[in-house]
Amino acid sequence: DADVTQTPRNRITKTGKRIMLECSQTKGHDRMYWYRQDPGLGLRLIYYSFDVKDINKGEISDGYSVSRQAQAKFSLSLESAIPNQTALYFCATSDFGLAGGGDVDTQYFGPGTRLTVL
Amino acid sequence: GQNIDQPTEMTATEGAIVQINCTYQTSGFNGLFWYQQHAGEAPTFLSYNVLDGLEEKGRFSSFLSRSKGYSYLLLKELQMKDSASYLCAVRDGDYKLSFGAGTTVTVRA
Numbered sequence: 001d002a003d004v005t006q007t008p009r010n011r012i013t014k015t016g017k018r019i020m021l022e023c024s025q026t027k028g029h030d031r032m033y034w035y036r037q038d039p040g041l042g043l044r045l046i047y048y049s050f051d052v053k054d055i056n057k058g059e060i061s062d063g064y065s066v067s068r069q070a071q072a073k074f075s076l077s078l079e080s081a082i083p084n085q086t087a088l089y090f091c092a093t094s095d096f097g098l099a100g101g102g103d104v105d106t107q108y109f110g111p112g113t114r115l116t117v118l
Numbered sequence: 119g120q121n122i123d124q125p126t127e128m129t130a131t132e133g134a135i136v137q138i139n140c141t142y143q144t145s146g147f148n149g150l151f152w153y154q155q156h157a158g159e160a161p162t163f164l165s166y167n168v169l170d171g172l173e174e175k176g177r178f179s180s181f182l183s184r185s186k187g188y189s190y191l192l193l194k195e196l197q198m199k200d201s202a203s204y205l206c207a208v209r210d211g212d213y214k215l216s217f218g219a220g221t222t223v224t225v226r227a
Contacts (some may be wrong), residue, residue: 031213042216042217042219043161043205043215045214045216104149104166106163107151107215112158
């Protein structure tokens with residue numbers, strides 16, 4: 001079973017609709033992140049959460065909101081979707097702690113959600 | 119903020135070696151990561167450097183020079199399955215990652 005899952009995997013919606021993307025993880029990590037990826041651009045951070053009571057804006061948070069319902073769940077909402085929010089969205093998790101090999105706080109990514117806003 | 123530069127595309131022959139360079143300017147540095155991403159799939163972790171020098175993992179090696187703001191990923195004995203995008207990412211003092219746009223490597227037979 002995958003450690004980080006995202007639902008839905010694909011979604012087509014219309015301008016103005018409210019959309020929620022969900023992320024769940026079984027890795028037991030405290031930290032969770034939402035990114036979007038556009039062709040020719042790097043992954044850009046939307047929001048991140050270092051524990052259940054912690055929510056922080058990333059580089060491009062306008063038009064998005066998040067909810068950290070539990071350690072294992074982190075949801076991203078588009079309150080009123082617009083076409084330029086069409087992108088590939090990734091959730092990631094990490095664990096701030098000493099890990100073997102010195103890979104401290106390495107982020108592990110879910111499979112992605114392809115969102116199209118018409 | 120972070121400014122991370124890497125070449126857009128590289129092409130190499132199966133069995134050869136390719137070096138992907140990454141330069142960065144940061145407002146804080148707490149490690150550099152390399153990820154591999156096949157088209158339409160999730161990025162997967164390849165390597166991590168926080169101290170100067172070379173880290174080797176099988177066919178892949180990564181080098182860091184903090185004073186020069188420079189890293190490279192070296193892929194040896196290229197295989198067709200290595201055709202992918204390679205993402206350079208810098209972690210800042212707040213433990214957030216900033217990614218370069220990625221380098222698409224095409225391996226030819």
